[in-house]
Amino acid sequence: MTLVLAYAGTDGALVAGDRRTLVARMDEEKMRKVEEKLYSGEIRTEEELESFLKDLDVEDGYFEFHDDRKKVWKVNDEVVAGEVGVRSAKGVRRRRVYATPGAHAIVELEGEKVLSKNFGGPALIVEGPKVVKELVIEFVNSELGGKPDLESLRNALDDLFEYVSSGTILVSSEYDAYEVKGKADPLARARLQKAIDEDIERLREHRRRLAEEMLKHIREGYDILKEGVVGEVVEVGTEEEGKGVEDVPPERRIVVRLAEDVDARHMGDVVAGPGEEIVMAVEGNPEEVEPGDRVVVKDGVMKIDGKDLPVITGYSICRTRR
Known part of the structure; x- marks a missing residue:
């Protein structure tokens, strides 16, 4: 359930993400079938989803959407970032995209371990299921001429998220967005590397705090x-x-x-x-x-x-x- 859009241009950087998450409990095989239909775009509306769930005879589970998750953030005054979950053979990994004027980076994580890190120059990066990416590309090509600048993209965000959310139940029309101004320069990649290192360290500290809190609760229950x-x-x-x-x-x-x-x-x-x-x-x-x-x-x-x-x-x- 995600759309994260990152723009790294010569005129600045922007990141925007919807707020939708899925909370579900049902038979694993049935869940797999539902996800296939959703992610392929065969199911696009609540009515289609309800009909499919009825055909699957899902009575002892539930399937709910919540529009309350923040998926994008401002790392510092020069870098913005967003995160999506990525399914793999080993489960769900996290993919983070970072953008700064003139450069971007995509980092894959498993827990707090960095699995891969790829850098690139100016780009418009779209993260999400196939059907979501297709809808974003349709909008950008038809409404923004295929190559938006920072101002045109920022001004089109309301319409973009409305367009995508009307085409798939996977994405909410509500969204969060952050931008940084500036010009591309030779230090762009170095700025990204520094921001990524700081961001990953914050993630590690957050996970350590969560582990400590969990241990406290376990001890409390035991005592x-x-x-x-x-x-x-x-x-x-x-x-x-x-x-x-x-x-x-x-x-x-x-x-x-x-x-x-x-x-x-x-x-x-x-x-x-x-x-x-x-x-x-x-x-x-x-x-x-x-x-x-x-x-x-x-x-x-x-x-x-x-x-x-x-x-x-x-x-x-x-x-x-x-």
Whole structure:
């Protein structure tokens, strides 16, 4: 589901990309048949797609389009870029196209590993399925004389995306676009190489952060207190706020001092350690709760010990790692 258009001219550079993505769940063989029809252009409208899905007898799955993905960006003041997914025998790879005045580069990635890197001069690059490329070429040839400059291409983007989206369901009429001004010069390729290196390093850092966040969540899930003492109530009724109890009336909020082997976490990060205090809330009559009562987890339920009053919080209550 993609159209990414990159222009590297002697008068500047521009990149534009639609926002459509496909979210689907169905039998793999049926999915392959749907994709073949879509990418070849045999299916171009929602009505044709619905009819084909009905003929395939797709009842236990779903097939949805979302127009919320940004596929293009400005790397710096001299380079713009866009990305598409490319199917291969090993799965889906990423292809990035970079443009600067006078030069372009196409980089193929698997994860954060660079598989290939190809440089070229001034060009209009169209990335997307075959039917999408054909529609773009039709528009450029008929409306822009086949060889647009930066200004004419920029001014035609609304019409171009409208034309392509009316010819295939694969592309949205909504799009994002970025441009950089400047003239071609002998340093164009060097600018591209520097921008690519910086962009790939940002990708690697992003993937590292994602891995760290995932590990935090895994640890949090593993450490969640399933049975035992959470802590001791030190105050009943407070104006202080706690995660997940912001909308609970103050009289039902309780301040709890965590036990010496318990901490409270949010999104994988520890927000209160052993012996520190957090605000929770009691479900039921708060007048039954007194300072000194224990908050416990029994049979997977957090409550006031001996009073069977449920306690709620937006934090994950975990066993502290030593």
